[in-house]
Amino acid sequence: METVADIIQLFVPGCAHVQRILQARVPILRFRNEFTDLQCDLSMTNSSGVHMSELIYIMGQLEPRFPTLVFAIRSWASAAKVTNPVPGRQPTNFMLVLLLIHFLQRRHLLPSLEILFKNAGPNDQRVTADGIDCSFLRDRNQILSHFTPQTQGESEAELLFAFFEFYSKFDFNSNGVSLLTGSSCAKPDGSPLYIQNPLERQLNVARNVSLEELTRFQTKAKEFLNLTRSS
Structure with missing residues (x-):
């Protein structure tokens, strides 16, 4: 990975700001392509990440407001500095x-992932x-034959407001998030934020998030709500 990073930095046109994030559970190289103004992550061993991206893409096919x-x-x-590059x-x-x-x-606009996993056919098998x-x-x-989304005429703006309202009040102290069941779950560990990895279910996607940063996320969500209510 170090060698690949050197090659990208020294010889590949348009690639800048190369970061070596090699101590993570899945080591990656991160760089910006100046021709497209896109940030790119490169991994050599994370094939499950490809399927995770496919899963997220499917969510966009099922709910047109998702992207x-x-x-x-x-x-x-x-903009709120909730995330960091x-x-x-x-x-x-x-x-x-x-x-x-x-x-x-x-809100019954997307199915639980359990529906997708339980109804996978022979052509869907990937290991x-x-x-x-x-x-x-x-x-x-086929997904829609197992799941009927609730018909709601809410706009993207209304759903965005509801998203911040939902998580500004969410009890992260007691509850975790399970996309598998589509509901909250009891946290199996003491992490401030628990999000079950949909593909590696024994893992917490958010295990590195601190209580301070989680609190900051909820505070910024409340500020967003207050700002939109007053405008």
């Missing part, structure tokens, strides 16, 4: 996306080289 909400929440988090004790964009999926599950089962139903029409 806009992802963009809005990520933009807000960056350098991994640490703050929530990440990935965690915020999972929180959004859970919120939409609670990574390190034994992680990433088999889940991938066909949109």
Whole structure:
């Protein structure tokens, strides 16, 4: 990974700000492509991450407002400094996306992931080289045959407001988040923020988030609500 980072930094045109994040559970290289103005993460061993990205893409196919909400929440988090480009004790964009999926599950706009896992067919079978089962139903029409989304005429702005209202009041002290069931769950550990990894269910996606940063997330959410109410 060090060698690849050196090659990207020295020889690949348009790649700048190369970061070596090699002590994480899944080591990555992060850099910005100046031609496209995109931030890129490169990993050599995280094949389950590809299937996780596919799972998030499917959520966007099922709920057309989902991509806009992802963009809005990520933009807000960056402006409010809730997230940080350098991994640490703050929530990440990935965690915020999972929180959004859970919120939409609670409003019956997205299915629990249990529906996708239980109804996976032969063509949906995927197992990574390190034994992680990433088999889940991938066909949109088949998913909708097992799940009927609740028809609501809320706009993206209304859902965004409801997202912040939901998590500003969420009892993170007692409850964790399970996308598998689409409901809150008892926390199995003392982490301030618990989000069950949908594919590696024994893992907490948010295990590095500190209580201070979680409290800050909720405080900033309340500030957003107050600002929109007064405008």
